[in-house]
Ligand SMILES: Nc1ncnc2c1ncn2[C@@H]1O[C@H](COP(=O)(O)OP(=O)(O)O)[C@@H](O)[C@H]1O
């Protein structure tokens with residue numbers, strides 16, 4: 700297994716109250732697959748994906764990614780792991796406002812070991828003609844395309860997407876999903892995507908349903924629906 704999560708637990712303590720956010724989560728993903736984590740708001744999806752991506756830590760349990768035991772890494776090793784191997788895409792793009800599209804991508808490629816070519820990646824997301832624009836001069840969908848280019852330019856082992864279409868309308872969402880599917884094919888990138896939209900699960904190889912910090916269902920799809928045929 701490329702991604703293996705076992706018995707993952709996480710609690711947050713605020714004042715006197717302890718909230719158990721992950722109660723022993725297990726999941727798997729093979730190399731080159733698309734996985735979807737489906738669940739309502741507050742069920743622990745982001746916490747799970749942040750631990751997999753090394754931006755949060757679990758209390759117990761194990762995460763391994765392509766043979767790297769993430770849960771055993773020290774802080775500086777975790778930073779390297781994140782920088783070298785993980786691409787992140789968030790709901791609200793998180794682009795740097797005073798840098799152009801091209802510069803937003805070069806910020807990442809400049810610190811990557813074997814980055815892809817900026818223009819090649821911009822072309823793949825259909826944004827090469829907007830390379831010299833600033834984020835504020837782009838629509839939401841275009842900004843998300845740039846954030847995908849920024850995540851992909853480092854040629855990550857694993858692309859983690861936290862509600863990537865959460866702020867977009869239906870037509871634009873479908874285009875972004877189409878693009879993620881295309882990147883999965885073209886670059887062979889393994890993708891793990893969070894959503895609360897059931898329709899999106901049709902494009903995944905594996906679907907994990909989360910309720911209150913637990914996986915309540917795992918579905919393995921025999922046929923994958925092309926993103927352009929997804930409706931909601
Ligand atoms: N840093 C934090 N401190 C305290 N509670 C948190 C923190 N992060 C998340 N939580 C709580 O953990 C639960 C799960 O959050 P999250 O993983 O963001 O859920 P989801 O992504 O499914 O909406 C929520 O109840 C949230 O309030």
Ligand SMILES: [Mg+2]
Nearest residue numbers: 744745746861
């Ligand atoms: Mg979330």
